[in-house]
Amino acid sequence: MTKLYKKSEITFAILWIIAYVILSSIADQLSESVGIKKSLTAALHAAMSLILFLWIRKNGLSVKYGLCKSGVPAKRFLYYLPLAVIASTALWSGIGLPYGPAGTVCYVISMCCVGFLEEVIFRGLLFRAMEKGGLKTAAVISALTFGFGHIVNLFNESGRSFASSVFQIAFAVLVGFVLVLIFIHSGSLIPCILFHSANNVLHAFEAESSPETGWFMALNAVLVFAVLGGYLLYLVRTFGKKV
Numbered sequence: 001m002t003k004l005y006k007k008s009e010i011t012f013a014i015l016w017i018i019a020y021v022i023l024s025s026i027a028d029q030l031s032e033s034v035g036i037k038k039s040l041t042a043a044l045h046a047a048m049s050l051i052l053f054l055w056i057r058k059n060g061l062s063v064k065y066g067l068c069k070s071g072v073p074a075k076r077f078l079y080y081l082p083l084a085v086i087a088s089t090a091l092w093s094g095i096g097l098p099y100g101p102a103g104t105v106c107y108v109i110s111m112c113c114v115g116f117l118e119e120v121i122f123r124g125l126l127f128r129a130m131e132k133g134g135l136k137t138a139a140v141i142s143a144l145t146f147g148f149g150h151i152v153n154l155f156n157e158s159g160r161s162f163a164s165s166v167f168q169i170a171f172a173v174l175v176g177f178v179l180v181l182i183f184i185h186s187g188s189l190i191p192c193i194l195f196h197s198a199n200n201v202l203h204a205f206e207a208e209s210s211p212e213t214g215w216f217m218a219l220n221a222v223l224v225f226a227v228l229g230g231y232l233l234y235l236v237r238t239f240g241k242k243v
Contacts, residue, residue, distance in 0.1 A: 066189030115197025
């Protein structure tokens with residue numbers, strides 16, 4: 001793995017993305033056949049997270065890939081409060097336990113690992129690999145790739161409606177820009193990982209009867225994009241148009 005990384009960081013990042021997307025999709029489908037949502041996916045994501053984390057530590061790449069404390073005060077980022085608001089949207093329609101006890105445990109484990117994996121792969125490996133070609137290009141590609149990586153939900157048995165999957169893709173692209181700016185200006189992926197994991201995990205406690213269409217989805221979309229858009233504008237104005 002290290003030899004491939006030294007040979008081409010971009011190829012290394014792309015292979016991780018492909019492996020993550022394909023294996024996750026397969027594991028999700030196998031988990032459904034087992035009867036416990038995310039059961040096999042949780043094991044897969046935990047193994048991939050451990051492998052990637054240990055490899056980064058072993059090769060002294062923790063600072064490069066943001067697995068370190070930020071050198072910039074949290075108040076410069078509004079204490080990440082806009083991200084907390086976004087994460088809370090999963091509970092806006094009520095709290096429930098739609099996956100049952102076992103399914104919820106597996107879901108939480110899987111989503112915590114997803115927060116780590118997707119941030120390190122898209123905001124870490126891919127962004128850093130393309131950074132030499134220009135920060136703006138690297139940031140755009142990182143955000144778009146992250147968003148379009150969710151297109152798999154249109155084809156697998158994720159249980160999402162078409163409209164919900166499209167919203168998730170658009171949301172992922174926008175949040176991708178926000179998170180890559182945080183990484184660029186803070187030097188740390190930890191806030192991004194914590195937000196990403198929390199945003200995913202809270203959906204394990206979303207009310208089962210939560211509507212995904214009509215006025216509720218429209219209102220949710222407007223509020224989410226307003227908060228994210230405002231936060232993105234704030235970050236650009238606060239740290240300048242360096243990206």
